[in-house]
Amino acid sequence: MSNILSLRNVVKQYHNHRAVNGVSFDIPKGSIFGLLGPNGAGKTSLIRIITTITGADEGEVLLDGERINAESPKYIGYMPEERGLYKKMKVGEQLMYLAQLRGMNKTEAKEAIGYWLTKFDNKDWWYKKIEELSKGMQQKIQFIATVMHKPKLLILDEPFTGLDPINTNLIKEEIHRMNQEGTSIVFSTHRMEQVEEICKDIVLINQGEKILEGKVEDIKNQYKENIFRLEFDGPFPGDLRSSDFTIIDDSETDVTIKVSEGHNSNELLQALINKGIRIKSFTEVLPTLNQIFIKQVEN
């Protein structure tokens, strides 16, 4: 599968600090990709390079196989973390302006805006000023402004901050739909639970450097610690503790057990059965991205 975006050894040096230090990764076409990292890790600097706002000092960025250039913004949709609109401008005028800046002609723009406004049941907003709209409505307009030119690559920087639950769902649905229609999506966030829910691939950066990359599944498996959760009926025999198995959490109906290195889940199950426990369920506990993230960042 070819890549929609490839970064090769990208370096960005600001006056007194290196915001991006030799970062390389690929974003496969059609994926929903998570760009993760704590605040100040260099996410926004990277996005600004990809969106052609600033240039990289070293390395190269390829969009659909081509070095990014003045034409690239046509194919990119970008919703920054801190976002705004011209408050005094009318919705229609504003979207027309932004669409034309993205390279659409007037007819295309009018059609696309009409489509999206109808989709969000806001056809009659065309002549309303932004300042007359509620915050939730403004967020919808911002989203339309980001996607109306049918970008190949959609970059969303902390897209759900400040969104109400209804808009969050609406936009999640739209993102999935667009993804199915072939748009590649980049999520930039420090909120891991959202990433787990949405993204298949991630890259984790910290202090300007890439520290982790891959499929969410693979990463979780890579960082799993042989922890299992057991639900049971009846009493739990207290003498399971041994050097082979460590109970790290327990309650009346379930228990979480870490299997020491050199042993496996079958041995644990065997031991449990031998003790006569009535097992209701038995599952492996994979680390959350949050846990992996904290562990990696602390390292």
Place this chain on the structure above:
Amino acid sequence: MSKLGLIVRREYWTRVKKPSFLLATFLTPLAMGLIIFLSVYFSTQMGNTSQKILVLDENNILNEYPLESKLLSCDYKDVDLEVAKKSYIEDGYDLILHIAPITDIMSKNYDVNYYSKEKLGFASIEKIEESLEKSVKKYKLEKSSIDKIAYDKLNTKVALENGLINSTDEDQQGDTTSTAAKGIGLALSYTMGFMMYMVIFIFGGLVMRSVMEEKLNRIVEVIVSTVKPFTLMLGKLIGVGGVGLTQLLIWIILVPLIGLAVIQFMGGDASAMAEANTAQSEEMMKEMASKGLDIPNMIKEAATLNWALIIPAFIIFFLGGYFIYASLFAAVGSAVGEDQAEAQQFMLPISIPVIAAFIMIPAVTDNNDSLFVKFVSMFPLTSPILMPARLPSGPPIWEVILSIVILIASVIFFVWMAGRIYRVGIFMHGKKINAKELFKWIRYNY
């Protein structure tokens, strides 16, 4: 349409379509016309109502040499002041003019009292004083042994005009303008200087606020992901400048029209008055002429100015001055956050050359040759006000051209410099900025 074109168009139309723009554009010249009309009208009308005066002159000066003003109708009576005070209103007088006995008729100062129900206005007092002085002068002439004809010849009228040293010297050509034209030139210099001054602060301020707004509501990040920050800034400068130029052109057309209308109206007014009271209107016209309001002559003299140079050159300086200052304002707007006080701190140094230039206008219109005048009308921060101010008095053409060349080079430099600050500034949030920081940004390589 190019992206720059799109930005220019948005910046231009969103402002021109605003009702406030239309109001300011059409009402400002109307208001100015009205103010000029009213001030001229009142200055000529004041004291024009004729007054009936009861004159009690205990020295018999006015009996022999009556007050000359046609607006004052006087009766000279020999009655007691106290009696007159009681009955003057019934007798149909507006006031009593009482000249007490004067011991030394040849004295330089006379004190004369008037009595009336209401205090006299400044213009009326001046008029009566003037008439009294004339009558007393005639009386004194008569009483002294000075010959009236010889005395009249003592009054000499001198008109100081600038002559040509060498009729082939081109530099001197503009200097043949008459004194009256010079007066008009000075007024024109001030008008142009004032327009420039207003444009710098109004439209420069507009650019600054617009940059701050985009930065604060963060739309700037979306825009610069489609165009270079420099393009956005340049588009803004051109768009807002276009608004200023539109307003200027409308004013260039509208102001003379309104001026003509005012003159027409005043003229019509005067002739209407002439029918009713020839004496009054004659006096008014004379008065207007003595105050330098000889309108037909003014129009004639204004036509002798070199408009073919003044108008295009002014537009060039207007645009140049606008671009230099607006780019500075854009840089400031990008650097500061929501803190208005912070913006003020940077605006002060920008304002100083503008204000200084405005104050210097009379100095540069007067002498064309000093090094100082040459310098300030070439220096790009003052030349947009001071070179146009020199235009009516016809400066050497090479100086105008050199000044324009320096101006254009400076526009390029200032816009470039502002662009360097702008591209860093729009992404700076929550950091206190000082001048040193701004200079650092200019040198940054990203």
